[in-house]
Amino acid sequence: SHPLDLRLPTPGCFADPERAGLDADAVFDGMTEHLFFTLGKLAPTASNHDLYMALSYAVRDRLMTRYLASLEAIRARPHKTVAYLSAEFLIGPQLNSNLLNLGISKDIAEQALRRFRIESLDQILEVEEEPGLGNGGLGRLAACYMESLASLQVPAIGYGIRYEFGIFNQLIRDGWQVEVTDKWLKGGWPWELPQPEEACFVGFGGRTESYTDGKGNYRSRWIPSEHAIGIPHDVPVLGYRVNTCNRLRLWRADATESFDFYAFNIGDYYGAVEEKVGSETLSKVLYPNDGTDEGRRLRLKQQHFFVSCSLQDMLRSLGNRGIPIEEFPNHWTVQLNDTHPAIAVAELMRLLIDEHYLDWDTAWDITTRSVAYTNHTLLPEALEKWDLTRFRSLLPRHLELIYEINRRFLQQVRLRYPGNDAIQRKLSIIDEDGGKAVRMANLATIAAHHVNGVAALHSDLLKRQLMPEFAEIWPEKFTNVTNGVTPRRWVALANPALSRLLDEHVGPEWITNMELLTKLEERQHDTAFLEQWGATKLSVKRKLAGYIHRQTGVLVDPSSLFDVQVKRIHEYKRQHLNALQVITHYLRIKNGQAEGMAPRTVIFGGKAAPGYYMAKLIIRFINGIAETINADPDMEGRLRVVFLPDYNVKLAEQIYPASDLSEQVSTAGKEASGTGNMKFAMNGALTIGTLDGANVEIRERVGPENFFLFGKTETEIMELQTNGYRPRQIVETLPELAEALRLIGLGHFSNGDGELFRPLLDNLTGFDPFFVLADFADYLRAQDEVNQAWTNRKQWNRMSLLNTARTGFFSSDRSIQDYCQTIWKAEPFPVEITCDVP
Numbered sequence: 001s002h003p004l005d006l007r008l009p010t011p012g013c014f015a016d017p018e019r020a021g022l023d024a025d026a027v028f029d030g031m032t033e034h035l036f037f038t039l040g041k042l043a044p045t046a047s048n049h050d051l052y053m054a055l056s057y058a059v060r061d062r063l064m065t066r067y068l069a070s071l072e073a074i075r076a077r078p079h080k081t082v083a084y085l086s087a088e089f090l091i092g093p094q095l096n097s098n099l100l101n102l103g104i105s106k107d108i109a110e111q112a113l114r115r116f117r118i119e120s121l122d123q124i125l126e127v128e129e130e131p132g133l134g135n136g137g138l139g140r141l142a143a144c145y146m147e148s149l150a151s152l153q154v155p156a157i158g159y160g161i162r163y164e165f166g167i168f169n170q171l172i173r174d175g176w177q178v179e180v181t182d183k184w185l186k187g188g189w190p191w192e193l194p195q196p197e198e199a200c201f202v203g204f205g206g207r208t209e210s211y212t213d214g215k216g217n218y219r220s221r222w223i224p225s226e227h228a229i230g231i232p233h234d235v236p237v238l239g240y241r242v243n244t245c246n247r248l249r250l251w252r253a254d255a256t257e258s259f260d261f262y263a264f265n266i267g268d269y270y271g272a273v274e275e276k277v278g279s280e281t282l283s284k285v286l287y288p289n290d291g292t293d294e295g296r297r298l299r300l301k302q303q304h305f306f307v308s309c310s311l312q313d314m315l316r317s318l319g320n321r322g323i324p325i326e327e328f329p330n331h332w333t334v335q336l337n338d339t340h341p342a343i344a345v346a347e348l349m350r351l352l353i354d355e356h357y358l359d360w361d362t363a364w365d366i367t368t369r370s371v372a373y374t375n376h377t378l379l380p381e382a383l384e385k386w387d388l389t390r391f392r393s394l395l396p397r398h399l400e401l402i403y404e405i406n407r408r409f410l411q412q413v414r415l416r417y418p419g420n421d422a423i424q425r426k427l428s429i430i431d432e433d434g435g436k437a438v439r440m441a442n443l444a445t446i447a448a449h450h451v452n453g454v455a456a457l458h459s460d461l462l463k464r465q466l467m468p469e470f471a472e473i474w475p476e477k478f479t480n481v482t483n484g485v486t487p488r489r490w491v492a493l494a495n496p497a498l499s500r501l502l503d504e505h506v507g508p509e510w511i512t513n514m515e516l517l518t519k520l521e522e523r524q525h526d527t528a529f530l531e532q533w534g535a536t537k538l539s540v541k542r543k544l545a546g547y548i549h550r551q552t553g554v555l556v557d558p559s560s561l562f563d564v565q566v567k568r569i570h571e572y573k574r575q576h577l578n579a580l581q582v583i584t585h586y587l588r589i590k591n592g593q594a595e596g597m598a599p600r601t602v603i604f605g606g607k608a609a610p611g612y613y614m615a616k617l618i619i620r621f622i623n624g625i626a627e628t629i630n631a632d633p634d635m636e637g638r639l640r641v642v643f644l645p646d647y648n649v650k651l652a653e654q655i656y657p658a659s660d661l662s663e664q665v666s667t668a669g670k671e672a673s674g675t676g677n678m679k680f681a682m683n684g685a686l687t688i689g690t691l692d693g694a695n696v697e698i699r700e701r702v703g704p705e706n707f708f709l710f711g712k713t714e715t716e717i718m719e720l721q722t723n724g725y726r727p728r729q730i731v732e733t734l735p736e737l738a739e740a741l742r743l744i745g746l747g748h749f750s751n752g753d754g755e756l757f758r759p760l761l762d763n764l765t766g767f768d769p770f771f772v773l774a775d776f777a778d779y780l781r782a783q784d785e786v787n788q789a790w791t792n793r794k795q796w797n798r799m800s801l802l803n804t805a806r807t808g809f810f811s812s813d814r815s816i817q818d819y820c821q822t823i824w825k826a827e828p829f830p831v832e833i834t835c836d837v838p
């Protein structure tokens with residue numbers, strides 16, 4: 001037995017892990033103390049969740065020195081700091097990534113855990129709830145960027161919302177998606193530090209009035225009718241094996257008053273609680289739409305809430321350090337992650353003019369030198385537009401400022417394009433066509449010093465198609481930063497088996513310098529190594545097969561080709577194209593035309609927005625196909641179809657490493673970048689994909705011979721669209737497609753119900769807005785190529801190895817270095833800690 005030791009842990013630097021409190025004894029002692037004092041539990045009766053909490057607290061303790069030293073370093077010696085504003089941060093589980101970045105090995109953690117009779121770290125990691133504070137790629141990107149910023153030792157703060165309920169949990173019932181509230185905070189979440197003393201006030205509604213100040217200046221002020229308080233909840237973000245530990249500051253909304261006593265006294269009890277309830281629901285729930293704008297009033301309120309708190313926080317930090325407000329752009333670089341935080345432009349102007357009494361030109365100069373904007377989509381349904389009346393009722397002062405920004409901007413446009421009314425109408429922040437609306441992308445673009453897209457093709461289309469006039473006025477403003485993903489989470493943590501192989505053959509430095517992976521190319525003809533490569537993949541596939549069996553009851557063969565499409569369900573992402581291909585595969589087996597077709601396991605995962613009918617029907621469709629195929633004895637050992645429920649970060653970490661084939665089949669021009677495509681390729685999956693988003697760059701880097709390309713280009717899609725597209729004619733020329741559609745219509749995949757998938761069939765054969773049928777034949781051809789390549793396993797392993805070797809470019813470290821150099825002008829600022837053991 002181990003007696004309690006009440007010494008405090010002495011966390012320090014990496015030079016000496018023994019002294020730094022990162023050894024097994026120290027971790028055990030820390031856990032013991034937290035079990036007893038923080039959780040009020042005795043070791044013998046502690047549950048796995050108790051032990052998870054205790055280990056997390058012990059690990060968190062060991063971040064604190066670095067966290068406080070990083071904050072102190074900036075306070076003592078001001079340095080430009082990146083403020084990354086995002087409505088979503090999909091950070092995933094925290095324990096394992098903090099263990100890794102701190103340098104507490106799995107072995108050390110398990111030595112400590114064994115003294116609590118826990119054999120493997122995985123048992124403890126399993127019980128961790130992940131905060132689902134994002135929908136998909138956009139939110140996950142923000143999380144990868146926070147990790148890379150810290151690892152590159154760049155001072156940064158992420159600002160966002162602490163949603164009480166994140167993205168819903170997905171159940172599958174009778175093949176349909178069912179949404180369940182995500183109560184991620186229910187067991188207590190050990191990774192946040194609430195800071196109620198740094199709360200900020202935010203106003204809403206009310207009216208503005210003009211007045212003349214003491215100096216005779218004509219000014220405006222805002223008298224809001226409602227307030228909320230934002231309470232910061234800080235999550236430490238530690239870099240990999242460095243002292244830099246940045247902060248993710250998430251705001252939780254609280255009511256201003258616990259009670260309105262005036263309203264209460266006059267007997268209006270319900271009126272009194274209304275304000276309280278109204279402001280408390282602000283940070284209650286994440287809107288579960290991925291890349292679609294619903295124009296909900298509460299969503300605009302959420303946006304203004306977190307943006308206002310964040311800007312006030314930045315200004316206050318300058319004040320605390322005695323830095324004049326005019327210096328703002330030298331100390332803060334504010335990145336808008338999509339238009340969700342674009343209200344920052346008006347709010348910063350308001351704070352500078354109304355609350356810090358700067359004149360317009362000074363305020364505009366500060367704003368435009370600080371703010372940059374990342375566009376993440378060209379889809380018109382995603383471009384945020386707020387109904388003018390609604391906007392005015394919620395943010396009347398902001399609307400005045402936006403009018404003035406617009407007036408001055410349109411004056412410039414008028415001078416440049418005399419008499420061109422059409423250009424003015426197009427560039428105006430105010431949409432005058434139909435119901436008047438505020439266009440957030442125009443506001444962001446006018447104020448930003450840089451506007452970037454997220455992959456080369458996307459940035460190009462942004463300039464040429466979405467904003468050609470803006471790009472003509474400000475060519476230097478537009479730039480590209482291709483997305484990236486952090487190799488710590490997506491290779492080291494997710495794929496320990498591959499990591500060991502890379503450590504051995506490349507050296508452990510790959511983890512912070514992914515370009516080193518090109519060294520693997522030396523092994524591309526080494527038969528023994530290629531076999532080891534394949535064996536490593538197989539070992540990871542076995543684990544996933546076990547998970548699939550436990551979750552869905554479907555037995556899959558780990559040696560079959562794992563063909564995977566995981567991402568949000570969207571028509572433009574074309575899960576239904578993949579599903580149709582599966583039906584063709586099934587029919588070929590049924591009709592005895594499947595000679596030489598290798599056994600496949602087709603895996604799907606992803607959530608649909610609750611109000612997106614067609615996406616939900618696609619989930620039902622996939623499950624219908626899975627049910628029919630998996631129950632058919634003829635398919636035994638040849639074809640399996642699985643829909644894995646509740647796709648999230650944790651599940652993603654299991655899937656990417658176990659995949660052979662990555663499905664990236666969006667309609668060309670629709671997927672801005674994609675980031676799953678990068679995670680697959682790094683983990684050695686080959687891509688079957690269109691020339692869309694970052695697929696283009698992945699293919700360039702891995703080599704066209706190591707990528708299965710198909711489908712129409714963006715230009716060809718545009719031509720089809722303008723020349724008139726007739727999907728029904730395509731069906732007539734493709735017997736396999738016609739047969740697949742006929743079977744669906746007969747209810748073959750819906751227990752005889754011929755009506756169930758009718759809307760999907762009508763959509764495809766009627767308009768086919770995402771050109772599924774137009775790409776179908778070429779997709780089948782590429783799938784046949786995949787099959788061919790898979791039958792030569794040595795060749796496949798070689799291609800797989802080259803995918804890993806050549807995708808170092810897609811590390812988020814590279815993306816962050818790009819942002820730092822071209823947009824932020826921010827630099828690393830190493831934090832020093834002296835390790836004094838008392």
Ligand code: GL2
Pocket residue numbers: 135136137138139141290291292376377382454483671672673674675693
């Ligand atoms: C997205 C894009 O759709 C996706 O292609 C891109 O990789 C990510 C990150 O840049 O951003 N845009 C968007 O609105 N969502 C995305 O995932 N939700």
